[in-house]
Amino acid sequence: MQYKEINPSPRMLMTPGPVEADPRVLRAMSAHILGQFDPEFTALMNETMEMERYVFQTKNRQTYVVDTTSRGGLETVLTGAICPGDKVLIPAFGRFGYLLAEILERCGADITLLEKEWGTVFDPQEIEDALKKDSYKAVACIHGETSTSMMQPLEELGEICERYGALLIVDAVATLGGVDVKVDDWKLSACISGTQKCISAPSGSALITYNQQIEDIVKARKRVEKGIRTSDDVDGGLVRIPSNYLDLGQLEDYWSPRRLNHHTEATSMQYAVHEALRCIVNETLEARFARHSLNDRALVAGLQAMGLTIFGDLKHKMPVVTAINIPDGADGKAIRGMMLDEFGIEIATSFGPLDGKILRIGNMGYSSQKRNILILLGALEAVMRRNGVKVSSGEAVAAAMDVYQEAENR
Amino acid sequence: MQYKEINPSPRMLMTPGPVEADPRVLRAMSAHILGQFDPEFTALMNETMEMERYVFQTKNRQTYVVDTTSRGGLETVLTGAICPGDKVLIPAFGRFGYLLAEILERCGADITLLEKEWGTVFDPQEIEDALKKDSYKAVACIHGETSTSMMQPLEELGEICERYGALLIVDAVATLGGVDVKVDDWKLSACISGTQKCISAPSGSALITYNQQIEDIVKARKRVEKGIRTSDDVDGGLVRIPSNYLDLGQLEDYWSPRRLNHHTEATSMQYAVHEALRCIVNETLEARFARHSLNDRALVAGLQAMGLTIFGDLKHKMPVVTAINIPDGADGKAIRGMMLDEFGIEIATSFGPLDGKILRIGNMGYSSQKRNILILLGALEAVMRRNGVKVSSGEAVAAAMDVYQEAENR
Missing domain, CATH: 3.40.640.10 (Type I PLP-dependent aspartate aminotransferase-like (Major domain))
Known part of the structure; x- marks a missing residue:
């Protein structure tokens, strides 16, 4: 028997858990x-x-x-x-x-x-x-x-x-x-x-x-x-x-x-x-909640600017998870697979009645970072296009950057 | 609140678990x-x-x-x-x-x-x-x-x-x-x-x-x-x-x-x-069992040469745990405390009817090493003396070294 040492490929974990430690x-x-x-x-x-x-x-x-x-x-x-x-x-x-x-x-x-x-x-x-x-x-x-x-x-x-x-x-x-x-x-x-x-x-x-x-x-x-x-x-x-x-x-x-x-x-x-x-x-709860909230606003703005729709009652959406409706005709599994295989970014599927209908994006803990949100949006746009989904080009990352810019200027 | 990073003091874990990873x-x-x-x-x-x-x-x-x-x-x-x-x-x-x-x-x-x-x-x-x-x-x-x-x-x-x-x-x-x-x-x-x-x-x-x-x-x-x-x-x-x-x-x-x-x-x-x-x-089970067995023989020989007695039916003793009878008049808790505080070596107490009557020494996994056995015997001898127990001087480590020597010459 010949086994290799633990040496995982690079991953950005944008699921609702487990996320990056x-x-x-x-x-x-x-x-x-x-x-x-x-x-x-x-x-x-x-x-x-x-x-x-x-x-x-x-x-x-x-x-x-x-x-x-x-x-x-x-x-x-x-x-x-x-x-x-x-x-x-x-x-x-x-x-x-x-x-x-x-x-x-x-x-x-x-x-x-x-x-x-x-x-x-x-x-x-x-x-x-x-x-x-x-x-x-x-x-x-x-x-x-x-x-x-x-x-x-x-x-x-x-x-x-x-x-x-x-x-x-x-x-x-x-x-x-x-x-x-x-x-x-x-x-x-x-x-x-x-x-x-x-x-x-x-x-x-x-x-x-x-x-x-x-x-x-x-x-x-x-x-x-x-x-x-x-x-x-x-x-x-x-x-x-x-x-x-x-x-x-x-x-x-x-x-x-x-x-x-x-x-x-x-x-x-x-x-x-x-x-x-x-x-x-050390970070304090206040700063931590503000960080998650800001990254959530940037993520949602980016997804919407791309032309995707958010699943569920937006008023009660968790700031740490966002679900998007899989566009008509698109294959959620192929989208997730390409995100993981080409970009090393993991996003999640769903269960039961929502299986195949939504994709879930996490924004949790150490994974909740500006750079992760921006990189994810750019990658998702490319993957959506590659899967035949009509999305706007370049708008998603720009919209997210606007949210961050505005927060900094405040 | 001010908390320090994880930074444990050096320890040799000669208990029946947890042992050194x-x-x-x-x-x-x-x-x-x-x-x-x-x-x-x-x-x-x-x-x-x-x-x-x-x-x-x-x-x-x-x-x-x-x-x-x-x-x-x-x-x-x-x-x-x-x-x-x-x-x-x-x-x-x-x-x-x-x-x-x-x-x-x-x-x-x-x-x-x-x-x-x-x-x-x-x-x-x-x-x-x-x-x-x-x-x-x-x-x-x-x-x-x-x-x-x-x-x-x-x-x-x-x-x-x-x-x-x-x-x-x-x-x-x-x-x-x-x-x-x-x-x-x-x-x-x-x-x-x-x-x-x-x-x-x-x-x-x-x-x-x-x-x-x-x-x-x-x-x-x-x-x-x-x-x-x-x-x-x-x-x-x-x-x-x-x-x-x-x-x-x-x-x-x-x-x-x-x-x-x-x-x-x-x-x-x-x-x-x-x-x-x-x-x-990688080590193979055979080599691993032989290592535990050799260290056990050295430990037992050392403890006996020190003048301590082993608890229980020796024929059915686990090769990975050895219990010694606490000598009359000695305080097991004081012995264990001194082993930990002065030498950074942990050995174990016991439960129920044997509480206060025996001390248990582990010889498991990564902790099962020649150097650990030799160092433990030397430290235990010093601690026993310090606690008023009459033990032979220098014999324990020597007896263990003899066991290792003999195994190498075979």
């Missing part, structure tokens, strides 16, 4: 391993919790990292907070809403789906109307639905859920670090994110935070493993969490000063998360 | 990100499967990586192969046997524990006797029990289980890549390992393999997610797997040529696993 993050991962209970390592974990609270805009004590991709983080929080039989309302407006339902179904939750056409979002009133009709333990909702590029307004939703006694559990996998996610101000009971999107680290870790209410539920579901249990460890009464690996109670104990042995922390991914959060702290 | 592995992780469906990336995944088959000594088609630490890999295989109500026999001879029970309990398996004093292993006959008494769906067993340093002989066990119609699922987290784990020859139905021990990559991925029998069970439990289901996807009859993230069926589809979207593959950890496996292929 910050080079500082990639370098941090090449540091040598520390033992999981080495005081130097547990000090890093504590710093990570602090920085994560800044990024989630929360004071929640339980704010830490799970050694899974974002999907595993979602399952960890959902199956920890929701017991079998609990009623959960899921306002679904794209693929990832159905994923929440899928995860909750398996843990025996009693699910009610509110469905909405892909490309739109819910009016908070619609969710309130549903809450009036029945009594729910929780509402589980996507913030940025990358499958459609739509972003659900959450400002009022926490308040509404609180009024009806329901927890609000939010998937901010695609938005955290790129747009405002105000966990405390918006009264989110829990929020989950990944690392491979606006956080700009590799996939493989999930960032989670949850409030005292959920901490209390978890406490009532705790049981310490036989191999390391002491006489102080009593059972809490509520039904046990179904998974050992994704057990919020055990993860809490591991991330607490007690440092109760559970899994072996993923050292290098912890280095990556620590460095990615440090990059955000 | 091969520097080539650490460098591979700093390569830039590829998209998860980029043909270059899926080609790497396929190579990883091939190399993993070499390391597991198997032809199993289902041989791939799970994006969790080893504990998550165990849960993934166990909850995929075992349905609620299935009878499982667990011969437990240390902490991690109880972990298998813990995981299986939560998925509703009907468990029978065979318990054995910590520091010993089972005679295969004892397991056969238990299989005679009742009908079991599976036997789940630890190969290398790091909590006690014992290694369960497995050569005959697969044959025995086959005779009684039971699957044999083996946790080789601590042994794979350091000693023989012959999945096909030993007739193991499934085998699970991690990356942070003898594989010498960071923690965060699990390596798994399982045979056609388990593949058939998984097939009968499959359901494709609503968001991406097609009319060809039918339900299989058996009860569904409890977790979405740890769903063997979905993971199979993701690692199959179909590449059905599930999680976002952990890019940099995949680079790490690919490079770690490549290092093993």
Whole structure:
């Protein structure tokens, strides 16, 4: 057997994830391993919790990292907070809403789906109307639905859920670090994110935070493993969490000063998360959100100047993902293939009802850069022409440059 | 907030994991990100499967990586192969046997524990006797029990289980890549390992393999997610797997040529696993096992020459972990602390009944090196003296050097 070393071709990742990791993050991962209970390592974990609270805009004590991709983080929080039989309302407006339902179904939750056409979002009133009709333990909702590029307004939703006694559990996998996610101000009971999107680290870790209410539920579901249990460890009464690996109670104990042995922390991914959060702290959330927003405006202006149309309700488009309608007669797969093969630029396809109808362009984290936007627009124009699509020539890049120019002059 | 870059102090990791990652592995992780469906990336995944088959000594088609630490890999295989109500026999001879029970309990398996004093292993006959008494769906067993340093002989066990119609699922987290784990020859139905021990990559991925029998069970439990289901996807009859993230069926589809979207593959950890496996292929299993074995003989000779006693049944000691009895009156915590603080060398404590009674020394992967063994012995001698333990002076390193000398002269 003869295998070559890792040596990927140059790539610009303009998808909704994974996106380019910050080079500082990639370098941090090449540091040598520390033992999981080495005081130097547990000090890093504590710093990570602090920085994560800044990024989630929360004071929640339980704010830490799970050694899974974002999907595993979602399952960890959902199956920890929701017991079998609990009623959960899921306002679904794209693929990832159905994923929440899928995860909750398996843990025996009693699910009610509110469905909405892909490309739109819910009016908070619609969710309130549903809450009036029945009594729910929780509402589980996507913030940025990358499958459609739509972003659900959450400002009022926490308040509404609180009024009806329901927890609000939010998937901010695609938005955290790129747009405002105000966990405390918006009264989110829990929020989950990944690392491979606006956080700009590799996939493989999930960032989670949850409030005292959920901490209390978890406490009532705790049981310490036989191999390391002491006489102080009593059972809490509520039904046990179904998974050992994704057990919020055990993860809490591991991330607490007690440092109760559970899994072996993923050292290098912890280095990556620590460095990615440090990059955000140094840039500041304000500057980071402004950067993503400016690049989004330039991208949209460029695409429109090219003559392409943007999919969905523009008022609720995520600033970090843009979906374009594939022009009549054009082959989305051929366009994506040529972008990757000729230009080394990756853009994304879509799922389910939108498969073959839209292309999705990401604008996330380290990938959200002026030069990436300008290069992408020029390349896309050339590829569209090569695929027989009538687009204006030279207008896309010019329009984007105008947006940047205007922002600089302000 | 002011946080510093990742800059760990120098460390020699002589614990049973995590151990030092091969520097080539650490460098591979700093390569830039590829998209998860980029043909270059899926080609790497396929190579990883091939190399993993070499390391597991198997032809199993289902041989791939799970994006969790080893504990998550165990849960993934166990909850995929075992349905609620299935009878499982667990011969437990240390902490991690109880972990298998813990995981299986939560998925509703009907468990029978065979318990054995910590520091010993089972005679295969004892397991056969238990299989005679009742009908079991599976036997789940630890190969290398790091909590006690014992290694369960497995050569005959697969044959025995086959005779009684039971699957044999083996946790080789601590042994794979350091000693023989012959999945096909030993007739193991499934085998699970991690990356942070003898594989010498960071923690965060699990390596798994399982045979056609388990593949058939998984097939009968499959359901494709609503968001991406097609009319060809039918339900299989058996009860569904409890977790979405740890769903063997979905993971199979993701690692199959179909590449059905599930999680976002952990890019940099995949680079790490690919490079770690490549290092093993280049070294060859034979040379690697010989290296671990030689370093083990030198370590044991050194410890005994120092006047320390080895814990447990020496005939069944893992060559990659050695436990020493803490001498009367000595404080294990102080010894470990001084090793770390003064020498930057980490050795391990133990759990449960052995806590405070033994210290554990790892000899795994990249950490398994002549220089590490010699330096460790010299440091341990000094630390023992400093802690009031009467040990011979200079004999430990000399005895280890004799072992190396003898091996070279052969």
